[in-house]
Amino acid sequence: MSNLQMPKIDRKTIRRKNNIVKDLKKIIKHQNILDHPDELKPFETDGLSAYKQIPLIVVFPENTKEVSRILEYCNQERIKVVPRGAGTGLSGGALPMEDAVLLCLGKFNKILDIDYNNRCVVAQPGVTNLSITKSVQEKDFYYAPDPSSQIACSIGGNVAENSGGVHSLKYGTTTNNILGAEVVFMDGTIVRLGGKVFDSEGYDLLGLITGSEGLLCVITEVTVKILKKPQTAKAALIGFATIEDGAKCVTEIISKGIIPAGMEMMDKALIHATDNFVKAGYPRNAESMLIVELDGTEVEVIELIESVSKIAKKNKASSIKISKNDKERLKFWAGRKAAFPACGDMAPDYYCMDGTIPRGKLTDVLKEIQRLSKKYNLPVANAFHAGDGNLHPLIMYDSNDKKALKKTEQFGADILKYCVKVGGVLTGEHGVGIEKRELMCEMFNNNDIQQQIKIKKSLDLNSLLNPGKVYPILRKCAEEGRVHVHGGKTRFPDIPRF
Amino acid sequence: MSMEEKQDFQTFQDSDTLYPKKEKEVAEIIKKFYKKSTPIEIIGSGSKKKIGKILQCAKILNLSKLSGIIEYLPGELYIKVKAGTSVNEIESELKKNKQQLAFEPIDFGYLFLGKSDYGTAAGQVSCNLSGPRRFKVGSVRDHVLGFKAVNGRGEIIKSGGTVVKNVTGYDLSKLICGSYGTLAALTEITFKVLPAPEESTTLVIHNLDINLSLSYLQKAVSSPHDISGASFLPIDPICNKCQMDIKKTFKLNDLKEEGSITAIRIEGSKKSINQRIKNLNKELNTSYLNISVLETLQSEIFWKKIKNLEVFSKTNNNILRIVIPPSNCNQIIYQLPKNFKFCLDWGGALIWVEACELTEPMFNSIRKKVVRCGGYVSMIKNSDYLPYVEDVFTIERNRFSISESIKKSFDPKRILNPGKMYTGI
Numbered sequence: 001m002s003n004l005q006m007p008k009i010d011r012k013t014i015r016r017k018n019n020i021v022k023d024l025k026k027i028i029k030h031q032n033i034l035d036h037p038d039e040l041k042p043f044e045t046d047g048l049s050a051y052k053q054i055p056l057i058v059v060f061p062e063n064t065k066e067v068s069r070i071l072e073y074c075n076q077e078r079i080k081v082v083p084r085g086a087g088t089g090l091s092g093g094a095l096p097m098e099d100a101v102l103l104c105l106g107k108f109n110k111i112l113d114i115d116y117n118n119r120c121v122v123a124q125p126g127v128t129n130l131s132i133t134k135s136v137q138e139k140d141f142y143y144a145p146d147p148s149s150q151i152a153c154s155i156g157g158n159v160a161e162n163s164g165g166v167h168s169l170k171y172g173t174t175t176n177n178i179l180g181a182e183v184v185f186m187d188g189t190i191v192r193l194g195g196k197v198f199d200s201e202g203y204d205l206l207g208l209i210t211g212s213e214g215l216l217c218v219i220t221e222v223t224v225k226i227l228k229k230p231q232t233a234k235a236a237l238i239g240f241a242t243i244e245d246g247a248k249c250v251t252e253i254i255s256k257g258i259i260p261a262g263m264e265m266m267d268k269a270l271i272h273a274t275d276n277f278v279k280a281g282y283p284r285n286a287e288s289m290l291i292v293e294l295d296g297t298e299v300e301v302i303e304l305i306e307s308v309s310k311i312a313k314k315n316k317a318s319s320i321k322i323s324k325n326d327k328e329r330l331k332f333w334a335g336r337k338a339a340f341p342a343c344g345d346m347a348p349d350y351y352c353m354d355g356t357i358p359r360g361k362l363t364d365v366l367k368e369i370q371r372l373s374k375k376y377n378l379p380v381a382n383a384f385h386a387g388d389g390n391l392h393p394l395i396m397y398d399s400n401d402k403k404a405l406k407k408t409e410q411f412g413a414d415i416l417k418y419c420v421k422v423g424g425v426l427t428g429e430h431g432v433g434i435e436k437r438e439l440m441c442e443m444f445n446n447n448d449i450q451q452q453i454k455i456k457k458s459l460d461l462n463s464l465l466n467p468g469k470v471y472p473i474l475r476k477c478a479e480e481g482r483v484h485v486h487g488g489k490t491r492f493p494d495i496p497r498f
Numbered sequence: 499m500s501m502e503e504k505q506d507f508q509t510f511q512d513s514d515t516l517y518p519k520k521e522k523e524v525a526e527i528i529k530k531f532y533k534k535s536t537p538i539e540i541i542g543s544g545s546k547k548k549i550g551k552i553l554q555c556a557k558i559l560n561l562s563k564l565s566g567i568i569e570y571l572p573g574e575l576y577i578k579v580k581a582g583t584s585v586n587e588i589e590s591e592l593k594k595n596k597q598q599l600a601f602e603p604i605d606f607g608y609l610f611l612g613k614s615d616y617g618t619a620a621g622q623v624s625c626n627l628s629g630p631r632r633f634k635v636g637s638v639r640d641h642v643l644g645f646k647a648v649n650g651r652g653e654i655i656k657s658g659g660t661v662v663k664n665v666t667g668y669d670l671s672k673l674i675c676g677s678y679g680t681l682a683a684l685t686e687i688t689f690k691v692l693p694a695p696e697e698s699t700t701l702v703i704h705n706l707d708i709n710l711s712l713s714y715l716q717k718a719v720s721s722p723h724d725i726s727g728a729s730f731l732p733i734d735p736i737c738n739k740c741q742m743d744i745k746k747t748f749k750l751n752d753l754k755e756e757g758s759i760t761a762i763r764i765e766g767s768k769k770s771i772n773q774r775i776k777n778l779n780k781e782l783n784t785s786y787l788n789i790s791v792l793e794t795l796q797s798e799i800f801w802k803k804i805k806n807l808e809v810f811s812k813t814n815n816n817i818l819r820i821v822i823p824p825s826n827c828n829q830i831i832y833q834l835p836k837n838f839k840f841c842l843d844w845g846g847a848l849i850w851v852e853a854c855e856l857t858e859p860m861f862n863s864i865r866k867k868v869v870r871c872g873g874y875v876s877m878i879k880n881s882d883y884l885p886y887v888e889d890v891f892t893i894e895r896n897r898f899s900i901s902e903s904i905k906k907s908f909d910p911k912r913i914l915n916p917g918k919m920y921t922g923i
Contacts, residue, residue, distance in 0.1 A: 117825035119720060140722070162665045169662060175669060176640050191896045196823035198847055199626060199637045199676070201874045201891045202919065203901045207639060207672020211665045228722040255573045257596060257693030296724065297777070300770035356661040358574045388663040428663035436666075443666055447653045451908070452668050458903035470667065 006053070006097065006434070007468040013079055013099040014056060020079060020101075021057060027069045032107070034058040043102055046084070047149075048092040048435060055082065055096035062107045064182060064190055064220040071218065071465075072188030074101060080464050081186070083214040085125060085157030088149045090352065091433025093161065093213045093469055100467075103218060105156050111135050112221070118196045119226050120179055125156020125219045129163070132224060141226040144171035147429065148337065156219045162211030164429035166262040166336075169387035171227070173429070175210040180223035183209060185216070186460040196223060208455070213431050214466040216459050230295035233261065234305050235329045238290040238312045239283030239319035243267065246288035247362040249315040250386045253292065254359065256311060258304055262293040263387035264336050267366065270343075270381035270394070271335075277342035280335030283319045290386065291332050339383045340394070347379070347396030351408050355419030356390045356428035368418050369393055376411045378404065390428035391419065417442055432470045440472050514556070517563040521646065521654060521685040527559060528683060528914070529652025537913045540679040542582060542618030546606050546625050549878055550678050550890055550918045559683060561620050568686065572597055575691050576643055576660045581620035581684035588619060588689070598694040601641050602629025605806040609879055612812035620684040626676030627819075629805040630727040630763070633719060633844040639675035641690045647674065647682035650909025660688050673904070679915040680923060681908040695765035699775060700727070700792040700800055703784065705757035708732060708828055712846050714782055716824065718762045719845035721781055723774040727763030728845035729804050734758075735836055739854035741813035742839040747803055754790045763801060807850060809841060816856045816881045818864070820849040822873030833867045835860065856884050865892060891919055898923075 013020075021035050034040060035057050044052040056079075061067045074081050080100035087094050096102045108124035114135055115121070121132055121143070129150040132143040146165035147153055153163065159181060164173040171177070180194030193206040200206065209216050240246040246265055253260065266274070268287050275282040282289055290312075294304040309320055323329035335342075343350040357365050366382060373380045383392045395411055397404040416426050420442045427436055440449060453471055457463065518524045531538045539555040541547050543562040561582035569578040572595040579588060585603050592598055603622045607615025623645070628637035635641075644658025657670035674681060703714060711730040718725045731744045733756075745756060753759075764774050775791070778784075792800055803809070810817055822830055827846035834840065839852040853861075861877065861884070868875045874892035893901070898920065905912065905923045917923070 115823075115825075116720070117716065118823045162669065164663050172636065172640065173663060173665075175672065176636050185900070189896055189900070191900060193897070195872050197821045197873050198632060198844065199628070199639070199821065201676070201876055202893050202897060203681075203904055204626070204639055204672045204676055205897065205900060205904075207669055207675070208904075210672070211669050216668075228720060230724075231722050251573045254575060259693065296766075297722075297770055297773050299773040300766060303767060303769055356659075356663045358571070358660065360571070360573055385663070389661045390663045423660060425659045425661060425664045426666045428661070429665055431665050432667065440667065443659075444656070447655050448657065448667075451649060451653070451655045452657075452670070454907040455668060455670075455904060458907040459900065 005473050007473065009097070010080075010099045017056060020077070023073060024057065024059060024070065027073060028059060028061055028066050032060040032062065043096055046087040046092060046094040047090045048095065048433065051092050051095050051434060053096050053098050055102035056099055058102045058104060060104050060107050064184060067103070067184045067218055067220055068188040068190050070101070070103065071184055071186055075186050075188065075462065075464060078462060078464065080467055082466050083160070083218045085154035085160065086128065086152050088153040089157060089161060089431060089433065090354070091427065091431040091435040093431050093433035093466070095434055097468065105154065105218075108156070108220065115196065116141070120196050120223050121226055122221065122223045123155050125159070125222060126154050129153050129155055129158055136226050140229045142229055143224050143226055144177050145174050148340070155222050155224065159210050159219050159222055160212065160214045161429070161431045164388070164390065166264060166385055168385065168390070169263070170259050170261050175207060177225050178206065178210065178222060179225055181206055181209065181219055182221035183217040183219050186465045194223065213433065213470050215456055215470060216465070230261070232298045232301045233293060233295040233326070233329060234301050235291055235293040235323045235332045236305060236308055236312070237282070237321040237332050238292065238317045239286030240288045240290070241286065241316065241318045243288045243366050244363050245316045246290055249290060249312055249317070250362065251360055252311045252315060253308060256307065258307060260292050260387055261295040262291070263385075264291045265289065265384040265386040266336065266339070267382040269379065270339055270383055273342040273346050273381055274335035274338055277345055278334045278338045280331055282335055286318055291336055293329070336383070343381055343394045343396060347398065349397050349399045351395040351397065351412055353393045353395070353412050353415050354390070354427050354430040355416050355424055356388070357419050357422055357424035359386065359389050361422040361424070362386070365391065365418060365422060369415055372411055372414050376407045378407060378411055388428070389424065413439065434469055437470060438472045440470070515558045515560050517560050519563045521564070521648070524559070524561070524564065524683050524685055525648045525652050525654050528648050528650065531557070531913050532650060532652050532911060535911050535913065537916045540683045540915055542621030542624070543584070545610070545615040545617030546621050548610055548880065549606070549625060552886070553915060553918060561683065562618055564685060567591055572691070574660065576688055577691050578660065578686065578688040579619050581618065581687055583619045585616040585619060585622060592691055593694070596694050597691045599641060599689055600631060600635040600692040601638050602631050602805050604629055608806045608808050608811045609813070609817060619687050619689070623675050623684060623687055624677060624679050630729060630801055630843050633728070633847060634724070634726045635692070639672050642671040642675055642687060643690050644688040645671055645674055645684060646686035647684045649682045650911060650914050654685070655682065658688065662690060678918045680905060680918050681914065683914065696767050697771055697794045698763060698765045698797040698801070699771045699794065700797040701762045701764070701775060701778060701784070702753060702790040702792060703760040704755040704788040704790065706760050707758070708831060711758065711760040712828055714760055715762070715842075715845045717782060718778065721778065723764060723778050724766070725762055726765045727761065727801055727804070728843070729761045730842040730846070731759040731761070731809065732841070735839065737837045737839055737854060739837070740815060740839040740852045741811070742809045742841070742852050744809060747809045748800065750792065750796045750800060752790055752792050752796050755788055761800065761804070763797065804843065810850070810852055813852055813879070814881055816853045816877060816884055817879035818851040818853055818861070818875055819878045820851060820868055820873060820875045821847060822849070822868060822871050823847070826871040826873065830868060830871055830873070834864065856881070858884065858887050861887055865889075868892075889920070893920060
């Protein structure tokens with residue numbers, strides 16, 4: 001377990017555990033409450049497994065009313081609550097706490113309404129992202145955001161984190177693809193936001209809660225927009241002799257007015273790792289490689305593929321391969337989709353970063369990452385959602401070597417800081433959670449953070465819902481405007497980077 | 499002259515309206531009003547000032563002189579502007595690089611003045627009212643990547659950035675959109691921009707009744723042909739007291755027939771459009787129908803008129819905006835008073851209504867029906883005979899109290915556009 005500072009544990013609450021369980025049993029069925037240490041152990045972490053805490057109690061409400069009554073009770077009794085969807089988040093947003101009730105939405109697993117006339121699906125939050133698409137694919141519809149964990153991650157979690165995927169540039173992230181939600185606030189108030197309509201009047205509360213990482217409310221129902229599948233999709237696999245050529249090609253494709261459905265870039269390290277892993281037929285001698293997917297009508301896709309090929313040639317592409325059929329297109333993607341396990345094969349551990357940068361700064365940022373890689377003597381492979389600027393450097397290390405872990409942590413923080421420096425942001429799709437909490441000051445000043453905290457307090461007066469996440473606990477930026485660097489020491493030395 | 503007086507002298511152009519030129523000045527002004535607990539009306543240039551409740555604050559903060567493009571990177575698909583920058587300036591700059599604000603900002607000047615008055619970037623963001631392409635590309639709120647603003651305490655705050663994929667902190671860009679200046683005075687906005695389509699073609703089906711029209715629109719928007727406009731302009735009912743006259747508004751050479759218009763827009767490259775129009779004609783089985791096809795030039799004029807509500811230009815009647823699930827569209831239309839003129843957009847998800855001789859009880863009764871159908875209705879334009887309604891926008895109790903809390907977190911003394919949206923907020 002790391003030494004990342006978490007909110008002070010309220011021992012009084014822990015001592016009251018038996019009474020709390022007794023009270024909760026009045027609200028929900030006995031079998032929907034877990035309180036024995038053996039039962040609690042599996043819930044000690046989420047997708048960020050370096051951080052662990054055994055929750056006080058785990059509850060599985062079955063309906064919105066129960067969620068409301070649990071929250072109302074916890075609010076009155078000043079008991080912290082951590083909401084949890086599928087627990088696949090990578091930033092520790094659903095990390096349990098010893099003195100908090102872990103509220104699992106696992107029993108909210110039904111699709112409530114498939115409405116083709118209004119082109120939407122109403123689902124409970126525990127429904128997985130992929131099963132929404134599966135429920136409408138017989139009529140050639142789909143749900144656009146496709147985070148890589150879509151088999152397992154839940155739609156409620158997607159809303160809480162504003163999940164993205166590889167098609168964000170053309171089709172947007174979760175926030176652009178939902179129409180409504182039912183949510184419960186910490187005082188138990190149930191509110192319906194939006195519906196099957198566009199742009200509800202009044203404050204865009206749906207927009208506010210999307211990406212709020214479980215700090216503002218618990219989501220109990222989601223209405224998502226569904227789209228008709230494009231008629232044709234083709235992909236181009238393009239190799240380049242240098243990273244610069246690949247990056248220039250990306251910029252030129254966008255500048256020429258082409259918005260690809262997906263545009264992914266990989267560096268040499270990752271080309272080799274993934275090609276070894278799945279034999280995707282990638283150009284192994286290339287320094288960088290692009291997968292550009294275009295969708296639409298057949299004529300349009302052929303036209304666009306031609307344009308992309310021309311641009312690629314102009315930018316000194318060393319190889320261009322166009323998918324002949326859907327099977328081949330999926331083969332192109334197979335390597336990219338296996339990027340994480342492929343890295344897992346190369347080193348005992350890897351640390352996945354998630355910054356977003358302006359596309360034009362890619363060469364600059366990749367060079368800096370290479371420099372840092374040499375400085376820290378740690379190998380790194382880069383996957384880049386080039387279409388939307390979301391960069392995932394994968395730092396490989398061995399967690400058994402304590403020095404390597406510390407170095408990795410510093411390396412990761414340096415990359416994120418550099419992303420912010422070139423005009424990017426700390427996190428594109430994984431969320432702040434606990435992982436990047438103290439780095440928030442790199443992007444925001446005191447006023448910015450205080451305004452966000454005021455919103456949180458206005459909806460959760462006692463700060464009981466998912467405390468210790470997103471906003472800095474050290475409050476260095478909040479108190480001092482910026483963080484001091486003493487004697488050249490790195491910022492936030494107390495923040496572990498697993 | 500003290501420093502403060504000097505500042506006032508430079509900033510205040512006349513006694514009632516303040517024209518700050520810098521963000522810092524906006525902050526100073528609001529801080530001053532915060533200290534005095536005095537309400538202030540915030541406007542961009544005032545082109546949409548009549549939407550929402552009419553305010554009577556002693557001072558007006560006009561942002562139109564806080565103007566200019568800060569940064570435009572076509573390759574990065576964003577433009578960062580000062581809040582008071584005119585929409586005209588932004589659009590003409592984007593045009594140079596064949597780019598656009600894809601949400602199609604509405605020029606409300608036609609509705610309120612009878613002529614173009616696009617207003618400012620801040621006005622577009624604050625109202626979050628989007629044009630015909632909304633159902634395909636999203637609304638204004640989906641195109642704001644980040645902003646800077648001054649809250650009700652006079653503090654400069656920011657949120658978001660310049661990239662599309664960003665989950666760092668709460669997404670306040672969404673919250674600020676459609677908040678009618680009640681949370682903060684915008685000072686800087688970063689818009690996502692997109693390539694403008696090369697060509698535009700509109701398939702017009704003549705003389706359908708509303709039910710048939712809706713079924714064609716529904717088929718079109720649910721097709722894979724990437725429709726970017728789907729409207730219905732009926733000729734019925736005939737009402738002497740209403741201004742709406744589609745014959746007068748849409749004088750286009752290639753419109754072959756008079757009568758109701760069902761319009762479907764397809765945009766993209768010429769080749770792609772041709773294929774999609776062909777497929778669409780096949781799918782809608784249009785060979786039995788009276789159709790016209792508008793090519794780019796006329797198609798663009800047609801949609802500009804739809805977008806800018808030119809059919810209601812200079813009307814003296816109330817204008818209502820109803821947004822509903824498209825499948826409930828005709829149900830609402832049948833429940834409207836028989837002499838109200840209307841047109842449909844967004845494939846039936848949006849109804850613009852010209853309501854002659856409207857009374858407040860009538861408006862409230864329409865609202866009840868719309869809410870029952872899962873939608874909402876707003877009063878966009880008042881008339882001489884109904885110059886004021888108690889509830890311009892739709893809201894229910896719980897959402898009101900949440901909104902009240904959020905308002906307080908930005909503007910604890912309720913000095914920014916108080917009551918503009920709802921009494922008490």
